[in-house]
Amino acid sequence: MSSYDVTLERVGGPTRTIGIDERETVLEAAQRAGTPLPYGCRTGACGTCVGRLLAVDGTASVDADAAEDGIDVADAFAYRREPRALKPRHRDDGYVLLCIATPETACRVAVGSQVQSELVDNPWK
Numbered sequence: 001m002s003s004y005d006v007t008l009e010r011v012g013g014p015t016r017t018i019g020i021d022e023r024e025t026v027l028e029a030a031q032r033a034g035t036p037l038p039y040g041c042r043t044g045a046c047g048t049c050v051g052r053l054l055a056v057d058g059t060a061s062v063d064a065d066a067a068e069d070g071i072d073v074a075d076a077f078a079y080r081r082e083p084r085a086l087k088p089r090h091r092d093d094g095y096v097l098l099c100i101a102t103p104e105t106a107c108r109v110a111v112g113s114q115v116q117s118e119l120v121d122n123p124w125k
């Protein structure tokens with residue numbers, strides 16, 4: 001059984017690194033550690049818990065050229081079930097549903113309601 005350090009960076013707020021078991025979702029681990037994250041359905045359907053992958057292993061940054069760099073959410077997380085709230089282009093942009101995502105490596109993730117606002121405010125992205 002492995003555990004990975006996942007750093008949660010709240011936009012405009014505190015940053016917290018949590019050791020997350022590979023069988024645990026980011027949301028479950030954050031709640032265990034007393035770090036509140038927004039959530040709704042806990043099934044991958046509503047998108048309330050969305051985060052955005054910033055970097056894998058603390059080195060490689062994820063940006064608009066992520067696909068060209070060969071870095072994507074699948075390098076950092078596995079899903080317990082289909083992330084229905086995300087369109088393929090959202091996944092390509094690094095968005096991840098933290099209620100159903102379990103870590104596969106150390107990484108940094110932007111979290112909080114502002115990340116969800118990015119997703120909702122720009123439907124053409």
Ligand code: FES
Binds near residue numbers: 044047
């Ligand atoms: S809480 Fe609804 S998709 Fe995660």
